[in-house]
Amino acid sequence: MKTLLLTLVVVTIVCLDLGYTLTCLNCPEMFCGKFQTCRNGEKICFKMLQQRRPFSLRYIRGCAATCPGTKPRDMVECCNTDRCNR
8 A cells, every 4th residue: 555655656746747947048148147947837948139230139048938939030049958048
C-alpha cells in the first residue's frame, strides 16, 4: 500500500511540472543583462530586431505565450529554454 501511494505521489509530481517558470532576458537594448521570470503561460523567450527607418534599429527581448509576429524588415528569434534569447 505504501509503495502504491509513493508511486502515485511521484507520478503526480512529474506530471504537474510544479510551476516551472522560464527565465528570459527582458530589455530594449542590444546589450542587456536584465533577466525576467516569465508569467504563467509564457513559455517562449524572444529576441526581436525592428527597423523603423533607415539606420534606426530597435531591439526588444522578453517573454511571450507565442512567438511574436513581425512586420516587413523585422527579424525575430524564439526559443524555449532559460536565458536563450541572448
